[in-house]
Amino acid sequence: MSVTVLTEAERNPRSRDTRSRRPRRRTSVNLLVGGVLFGIIAVVAILSLVALPFEPSDTTGGRLQPPSPEHWAGTDRLGRDLFTQLMIGARLAMLTGVGAVAIAAVLGVLVGLVAAMAGRWIDDALSSLLDIAIAFPTLLLAMLVVAWRGASLESAILAIGLAGSAVIARLTRVTATRVLAQDFVTASRTSGTGTLRLIRLHVLPNVWPTLIVPLALQFGGAVVAEASLSYVGLGSPPPNASWGRMLQEAQSTVLVAPTAAILPGLLLVATIIGINLLADGLRDVADPTGRTLR
Amino acid sequence: MISRHRRSRLAATLAATTASLLVLAGCASGSGSSDAGPDANAEIIVGSQNEPTNLDQIFGGSSGVTEVFTGNVYEGLFRITDDAEVEPLLAKETEVSDDGLTYTFTLEDATFHSGDPLTAEAVKYSLERFIGDDSIAARKSQLSVIDTVTAVDDTTVEVQLSAKSISFTYNLGYVWIVNPEAGDLTAAADGTGPYALGDYRKGDSITLDVNEDYWGDAPANGGVVYQYYADPTALNNALITGAVDLVTSQSNPDSLSEFESGDYEIIEGTSTTKELLAFNDRVAPFDDVNVRKAVYSAIDREQLLDAIWDGRGQLIGSMVPPSEPWYLDLADNNPYDPELAADLLAEAGYADGFEFTIDTPESGVHSTVAEFLQTELAKIGVTVDINIITDDQWYEKVYTDHDFEATLQGHVNDRDINFYGDSDFYWGYDDADVQTWLADAEQADSVEQQTELITRVNQKISDDAASVWLYLNPQLRIARDGITGVPENGLNSLFYVYGIQEA
Numbered sequence: 001m002s003v004t005v006l007t008e009a010e011r012n013p014r015s016r017d018t019r020s021r022r023p024r025r026r027t028s029v030n031l032l033v034g035g036v037l038f039g040i041i042a043v044v045a046i047l048s049l050v051a052l053p054f055e056p057s058d059t060t061g062g063r064l065q066p067p068s069p070e071h072w073a074g075t076d077r078l079g080r081d082l083f084t085q086l087m088i089g090a091r092l093a094m095l096t097g098v099g100a101v102a103i104a105a106v107l108g109v110l111v112g113l114v115a116a117m118a119g120r121w122i123d124d125a126l127s128s129l130l131d132i133a134i135a136f137p138t139l140l141l142a143m144l145v146v147a148w149r150g151a152s153l154e155s156a157i158l159a160i161g162l163a164g165s166a167v168i169a170r171l172t173r174v175t176a177t178r179v180l181a182q183d184f185v186t187a188s189r190t191s192g193t194g195t196l197r198l199i200r201l202h203v204l205p206n207v208w209p210t211l212i213v214p215l216a217l218q219f220g221g222a223v224v225a226e227a228s229l230s231y232v233g234l235g236s237p238p239p240n241a242s243w244g245r246m247l248q249e250a251q252s253t254v255l256v257a258p259t260a261a262i263l264p265g266l267l268l269v270a271t272i273i274g275i276n277l278l279a280d281g282l283r284d285v286a287d288p289t290g291r292t293l294r
Numbered sequence: 295m296i297s298r299h300r301r302s303r304l305a306a307t308l309a310a311t312t313a314s315l316l317v318l319a320g321c322a323s324g325s326g327s328s329d330a331g332p333d334a335n336a337e338i339i340v341g342s343q344n345e346p347t348n349l350d351q352i353f354g355g356s357s358g359v360t361e362v363f364t365g366n367v368y369e370g371l372f373r374i375t376d377d378a379e380v381e382p383l384l385a386k387e388t389e390v391s392d393d394g395l396t397y398t399f400t401l402e403d404a405t406f407h408s409g410d411p412l413t414a415e416a417v418k419y420s421l422e423r424f425i426g427d428d429s430i431a432a433r434k435s436q437l438s439v440i441d442t443v444t445a446v447d448d449t450t451v452e453v454q455l456s457a458k459s460i461s462f463t464y465n466l467g468y469v470w471i472v473n474p475e476a477g478d479l480t481a482a483a484d485g486t487g488p489y490a491l492g493d494y495r496k497g498d499s500i501t502l503d504v505n506e507d508y509w510g511d512a513p514a515n516g517g518v519v520y521q522y523y524a525d526p527t528a529l530n531n532a533l534i535t536g537a538v539d540l541v542t543s544q545s546n547p548d549s550l551s552e553f554e555s556g557d558y559e560i561i562e563g564t565s566t567t568k569e570l571l572a573f574n575d576r577v578a579p580f581d582d583v584n585v586r587k588a589v590y591s592a593i594d595r596e597q598l599l600d601a602i603w604d605g606r607g608q609l610i611g612s613m614v615p616p617s618e619p620w621y622l623d624l625a626d627n628n629p630y631d632p633e634l635a636a637d638l639l640a641e642a643g644y645a646d647g648f649e650f651t652i653d654t655p656e657s658g659v660h661s662t663v664a665e666f667l668q669t670e671l672a673k674i675g676v677t678v679d680i681n682i683i684t685d686d687q688w689y690e691k692v693y694t695d696h697d698f699e700a701t702l703q704g705h706v707n708d709r710d711i712n713f714y715g716d717s718d719f720y721w722g723y724d725d726a727d728v729q730t731w732l733a734d735a736e737q738a739d740s741v742e743q744q745t746e747l748i749t750r751v752n753q754k755i756s757d758d759a760a761s762v763w764l765y766l767n768p769q770l771r772i773a774r775d776g777i778t779g780v781p782e783n784g785l786n787s788l789f790y791v792y793g794i795q796e797a
Contacts, residue, residue: 057669063601064548077601078666151682233656237682239665249662252526253548 034277045094054081064257085241100222103161112172133166153236216279335516336796341538345522348480352429357787368470368485394458404509406473407490414445419474458737513792540773547604563782565769566708571762576722586759588638590628599765606768612756620748647675653701660702723760
C-alpha cells in the first residue's frame with residue numbers, strides 16, 4: 001500500500017495538491033465507519049438491557065447446536081443461546097470501556113493537574129511515579145488487583161482504569177504546564193483569579209481536546225484487556241458471558257462448533273476497529289494538519 | 295526495495311515449507327505401508343498431560359508417578375489388574391495366620407535394575423519407608439496398620455499388623471519395592487520391573503528402557519517414552535502428526551471427532567474419577583438430609599453428563615463405581631424430580647429457598663458444572679453463588695480449613711468410600727453406623743463379609759445424599775492404528791505399558 005502511494009507521489013508532480021485534499025475525505029470515512037461499527041455494538045449493548053431472545057440461564061437449547069432460525073448463533077455445551085450471550089458480552093464490553101475510561105479520565109486529570117500546578121518537587125515526584133506506573137504492564141497490575149479484591153468485572157475495570165490513568169495524567173501535566181506558561185494565564189492570574197477558577201476557565205478547556213483521542217483509544221485497549229483477563233479466568237466470573245470467557249469456553253469445542261469461537265472474536269475485532277477508526281476520525285477533525293504532516 | 299526483499303524471502307520460505315511437507319507426506323505413506331505383525335523392538339511413544347512433579351511415590355509426585363512407574367519400573371508384592379483384581383507379583387507365596395494379623399511372604403527370585411538381588415531387607419525397607427514420617431503417600435494411613443516388618447531370611451518377610459485388614463494385600467499393590475541402596479529416588483529409580491528408567495528430562499519426557507534381566511515375561515515392545523504436553527490441543531496435534539503413538543487420557547470429548555476415522559482407535563474404559571458436588575455436611579442447611587436430597591433431585595444429571603462428556607461416562611448414585619465389589623446401581627436413588635425437590639425443601643423449612651456458595655476450582659470442567667447447577671437450582675428457588683478459586687486455595691480453604699458451604703471436586707481414587715467413615719474429612723459426613731460398618735469391614739474375615747458391610751455403607755450414604763455424586767468420568771484413550779494392548783480402564787492412573795505393541 002505505502003509503496004504504491006509513494007510511486008504515485010513520485011510520478012505525479014502535483015501530488016502535493018492531492019495530498020492536501022485527500023485527508024479531509026478520509027477523515028469523514030474513518031469517522032463514519034468507526035461510528036457505525038461502534039454504534040451497532042453500543043445499540044446491541046443497550047438492547048440487551050431491554051430484551052434478550054432467551055434467558056441467559058435457559059439450558060433447553062440442546063448441546064452445541066449450529067446457528068438456526070431459533071438460535072441465531074447456535075448454543076453452547078450446556079444448551080444456552082449464544083446470541084443472548086453475545087448481547088450480554090456487548091454490554092459488558094461497553095461497561096468495561098466506559099468504566100475504565102471514566103476512572104482513567106478523572107484520576108489522570110486530577111493527578112496531572114496537581115503535578116502541573118504544584119510544580120517543584122511534587123511535580124518531580126509525581127512524574128517519576130507516573131513513569132513507573134506507565135512502565136508497569138496493565139495485565140500484571142490487573143492480576144495484582146484481582147489478587148487483592150477477587151476476580152470480578154469491577155476489579156478488572158478498576159485495574160484497567162488505574163493503568164490508563166497514568167498515561168492521561170502525564171498528558172494532562174504536559175499540556176497544563178504549557179497552558180499555564182501562556183501570557184493570558186499570567187494576565188488572568190495577576191488580575192486575581194483563584195486557582196480553581198483558573199483551572200475551570202483556562203486550563204481544562206485547553207487540556208480537554210488533547211485528551212479525547214487518547215481516551216477513545218484507551219476504550220479499545222480496555223475492552224481487549226478485559227477480554228484477555230476473562231480469557232485467563234481473571235475477569236468477570238461465570239455466568240457472566242464476557243467475550244473473552246466465551247472464547248475460552250469455545251476453545252475446546254472449536255472443531256465441532258466453530259461459530260462459538262468465531263463470533264465473539266469478530267465482535268471483539270469490530271469493537272476495537274470501530275473505536276480506533278472513531279479515534280482516528282476525531283483526531284483528524286481536531287487537527288486537520290496532523291495527518292498530512294505525518 | 296524492502297518490500298521486494300520481503301516478498302522474495304516469503305517465496306523462499308513458502309517453497310521450503312512446501313518441500314518439507316511433501317517429504318513428510320512421503321515419509322508418512324512410506325511407514326504406513328510397511329509389513330504387518332507385531333514388532334517387539336518398536337519403541338512406543340506415549341503422550342500424556344500428567345507429568346509427575348518428582349519421581350518418588352512417597353513424596354507426593356502426583357498420579358503421574360503411578361502412570362509411569364507402578365508396575366512398569368517398580369513392582370509391589372501384589373499387582374492390581376486392569377479389572378481391579380489383586381494378584382501376586384513379587385510375593386510368590388502368601389501365608390496368613392488364623393487371627394489375620396501375621397502375613398508371611400515368600401519372594402520371587404528377582405533383581406533390581408542395578409544388579410542387586412531382591413531381598414527381604416529391601417521389602418522391609420520399602421514398607422517402612424512408605425509409612426514413615428517423611429512419607430506423604432496417598433495410602434499411608436490405610437497401611438499404617440503395619441506394626442512390624444521382619445526379614446526372616448533372604449526370601450521370607452513377616453509382617454505383623456496391629457489390626458486385621460482385609461484390604462491389606464490390595465493396598466500393597468500400590469507400594470513399590472525399592473532398592474535400599476539406591477538412595478534418593480526423586481530423580482532416579484531402581485526397581486525390579488520390566489523397564490528401567492532411562493532418560494529423564496523434567497518438563498519434557500521420561501524414557502523407559504527394557505530391563506533385559508527381567509525375572510518375568512519380557513515386555514511386548516522395545517521401550518517406552520512418555521512425552522508430556524501441558525496443552526490438550528498440542529497433545530492432540532502430536533497424535534495427528536504421529537509424534538506420539540497414543541494418548542493416556544483425553545479429557546475433551548469434542549476433540550474426539552478428529553480421531554473417529556479408521557486411523558485411530560478410541561478406547562473407552564471405566565475410570566474411578568467421580569465428579570462430586572460435596573456439601574459441608576456440618577453447616578446449615580446442609581446438615582439436613584432433606585435439603586441435600588432436594589438439591590440432588592433438582593439436578594438433571596443426564597443433561598449435565600451429556601453437556602460435559604457428550605454421551606460418554608455414566609451416572610452414579612454414590613461414591614462407588616461399577617468396578618468395585620460393593621457397587622449397587624443407585625443412579626436413580628435420588629431421581630431427577632424438581633417437584634420432589636421442592637417438596638423436600640418445604641419439608642426442611644426452606645419453602646422459599648436459600649442461598650449458598652459453591653467454591654469452584656478453576657481447573658477442568660468445574661466452572662461449567664457450577665454454572666449448570668446454578669441454573670438447575672434456581673428453578674427450585676435456591677440461589678447459587680459461584681466462587682472460582684485456584685487448586686491451592688481449594689486445598690487450604692476447603693480441604694484443610696473446612697471453610698466452605700459446598701464445593702466441586704473430581705475424586706480419582708479407587709475404593710475411596712471410606713472417606714465417609716471419617717468425620718474429620720473435608721465434607722464432614724458423620725454417621726455412627728457408617729463408621730462402624732467401615733471399621734468392621736476392614737476387620738472382616740472374608741471378602742464376602744467385607745463386601746456385605748461396605749455395600750450397606752454404599753446404600754446408606756446414598757440414602758442420606760451425603761454428597762451429590764454427579765457422574766463418573768469415562769476413561770478415554772486414543773491410540774494410532776496398529777497399536778494394541780493398551781490398558782482400558784483408568785484405575786487410579788495405573789497404566790501398565792508392557793503389553794502395548796506395534797503392528
